[in-house]
Amino acid sequence: DTAVSQTPKYLVTQMGNDKSIKCEQNLGHDTMYWYKQDSKKFLKIMFSYNNKELIINETVPNRFSPKSPDKAHLNLHINSLELGDSAVYFCASAPSGRWDTEAFFGQGTRLTVV
Amino acid sequence: SQQGEEDPQALSIQEGENATMNCSYKTSINNLQWYRQNSGRGLVHLILIRSNEREKHSGRLRVTLDTSKKSSSLLITASRAADTASYFCATLLIQGAQKLVFGQGTRLTINP
Numbered sequence: 311d312t313a314v315s316q317t318p319k320y321l322v323t324q325m326g327n328d329k330s331i332k333c334e335q336n337l338g339h340d341t342m343y344w345y346k347q348d349s350k351k352f353l354k355i356m357f358s359y360n361n362k363e364l365i366i367n368e369t370v371p372n373r374f375s376p377k378s379p380d381k382a383h384l385n386l387h388i389n390s391l392e393l394g395d396s397a398v399y400f401c402a403s404a405p406s407g408r409w410d411t412e413a414f415f416g417q418g419t420r421l422t423v424v
Numbered sequence: 425s426q427q428g429e430e431d432p433q434a435l436s437i438q439e440g441e442n443a444t445m446n447c448s449y450k451t452s453i454n455n456l457q458w459y460r461q462n463s464g465r466g467l468v469h470l471i472l473i474r475s476n477e478r479e480k481h482s483g484r485l486r487v488t489l490d491t492s493k494k495s496s497s498l499l500i501t502a503s504r505a506a507d508t509a510s511y512f513c514a515t516l517l518i519q520g521a522q523k524l525v526f527g528q529g530t531r532l533t534i535n536p
Contacts, residue, residue, distance in 0.1 A: 412469035415466040418465070
């Protein structure tokens with residue numbers, strides 16, 4: 311059983327389109343994250359959710375809208391895609407308020423905007 | 425803002441040698457974690473050290489934490505070709521919001 315799963319794994323789309331990436335975790339965690347990894351492998355936190363509530367928005371453009379229908383899912387919708395959005399997007403989950411446990415990551419979604 | 429910086433950015437050594445990677449961070453933390461990322465894959469957790477711990481071991485991994493210097497190091501002993509990957513440190517801060525922030529990563533290459 312995959313703990314954190316993302317779909318799709320690859321996404322190629324044209325500039326200006328709207329696309330969504332889905333994330334699901336079966337670990338019972340309260341906290342979920344979205345990260346963006348650029349071509350230089352730099353991992354930047356985008357959003358953090360706790361129990362379906364947005365906790366952190368790291369100055370991400372409004373074109374990015376996360377949605378958490380329940381605490382096991384955190385989807386990422388991107389409007390009006392731009393070339394600079396090309397990156398690998400990772401979803402992760404972790405138990406909240408725990409100092410002694412790690413985060414679990416999905417396998418990533420490689421988004422290519424052409 | 426980026427919390428951690430890692431040094432070196434790239435490291436190439438011979439199989440069997442030890443590899444040391446360093447991480448520095450800026451704010452107070454609850455714990456520091458190290459992750460590995462193989463090419464084209466997701467991140468895998470390696471080891472976690474709490475802010476009140478100074479050293480931790482797990483198999484061939486040894487992590488140190490110096491909160492006064494806001495720095496950590498990851499030592500991989502007796503390296504193997506399979507250790508070739510990117511290694512990231514990440515700091516966890518729980519202060520209202522729970523935030524896991526990554527360093528820039530070290531690309532480690534083990535030459536057979």
